[in-house]
Amino acid sequence: MTPRSGSFWRARVAPLASLILLLSLSVTLAEPGPDGMLRLQMPVKCDLDRDCFIQNFVDRAVGEDAMDFTCGAQTYDGHDGTDFRVPDLAPSRNVDVLAAAPGRVLRVRNRMPDISVLKIGEEAVSGKECGNGVVIDHGGGWQTQYCHLARNSVMVEPGTEVAAGQPIGRIGMSGLSELPHVHFSVSYQGDWIDPFAFGSEPGGCGGGEVLWDFAATWEYETDFIINTGFAADKVTIDDINWGALQGFVFKADAPILLAAGLAGGLSEGTMLTLSLSGPDGEILAEKTVGPLDAPMAQYYIGVGKRRPASGWPEGIYTAVMSLSDGETVREKRFEVER
Ligand SMILES: [Zn+2]
Structure with missing residues (x-):
């Protein structure tokens, strides 16, 4: 359900894509807001708490305990992202994964099978826990990562400039995953952060900056x-x-x-x-x-x-x-x- 810290993956970059990446280096990246904060949109095309749900938040606890940003239990030890879960992978749903903010694609992976890790074991996805995924650089030290996408669904390449809300792939179950979801993670200056409580102290809850644009109309729910x-x-x-x-x-x-x-x-x-x-x-x-x-x-x-x-x-x-x-x-x- 998560690539743990340290398993941040690097996909092989095809020669053509490398060329595109080099050529596009001169293009100015979309800058975060004037306060330096990255603003995030929903990374999945669905209505939150209607046809998709946040199943696990970032673990804020220090040590082996687990605690989400509300001091609640919707996380597990070491979870460094936010899991957006859909009911199932029925073909009729075909749920798009969306870029959460404008930026440039850094890395992609697209060829891993969609299969529960409970069937194939964690060894089989060792070093590739993210499964099929995309990493986007947003400038200003911010990056976002989207994991467990459906095989062959990734529709961007390294170097692709993306707009906020642009489809980049479809939800799947590749990598270290046992349910249909996107493991979405945000890093700032190389460290994973909690987009519900950016800047708050680890081990505590409450405080920090919410980076999501849906936060004003959204409430943390259980059950x-x-x-x-x-x-x-x-x-x-x-x-x-x-x-x-x-x-x-x-x-x-x-x-x-x-x-x-x-x-x-x-x-x-x-x-x-x-x-x-x-x-x-x-x-x-x-x-x-x-x-x-x-x-x-x-x-x-x-x-x-x-x-x-x-x-x-x-x-x-x-x-x-x-x-x-x-x-x-x-x-x-x-x-x-x-
Ligand atoms: Zn996760």
Whole structure:
């Protein structure tokens, strides 16, 4: 989910690209703002907290603990970037990764496969933890890096001048990644910084400068529902990441009707409930998990019903997923017709 510090990668630069890089050195880089601060736009083409989520922030803790910029738990030890996560990699989504600020592309990588590191092991991506990615220089000592892009999706080359918001690739799962997201990181004068709290002291929370342009209309949230849907068989989290809950058609011979949901940013004490009811409103299956005894980056819950001997009655089947801490904090209802 992250290239750790020290694994900052260098892609081989093709001769033509080197030439372009040399020729473009005389072009003036887009300068950061008058205060020397880099201003950042969303690096992913999605509506934050609607169809994409921040799953992990920069770890602000000193030592082996982990703490995000709010003193919250949405990070892990050593995480040096911000993870923008999409529900899945269903082909219909095709989510663009965008340059967060104007600048010039320094390095790219584009040929690594999109596969969960849980399947191939960390050794297989050693030294290439970022996977397919792009590094952009913004001048003034600022750089941004975009990791885990889809294979062959990178559409810029070293030397390319990019505008803020310009597509540079598509979201994928290459490198040290087990879920569909962009690991976005910012460096200033060679050090990784937290774009939610630039300049604040490590080990503390609060303070510092927010570099994001969406900060004024955005609130830090926990306990969100990332993905929901139906399937006719058991699914794993990896299946869900690849879109197994999208485009389901409820056929008469479906052996199982599975309702499934994936939640993220979960707090200690959160309870997850998922219920499935049939056309007449009767509960067919229900499950409750929790209260969780520790914060969790994500949690998968599913409930299923086997096909009755008489077949599936026609009508609308409804599932309700909810997250609660005693009172419901999120609820999502989803339906399928038989
Ligand atoms: Zn990350």
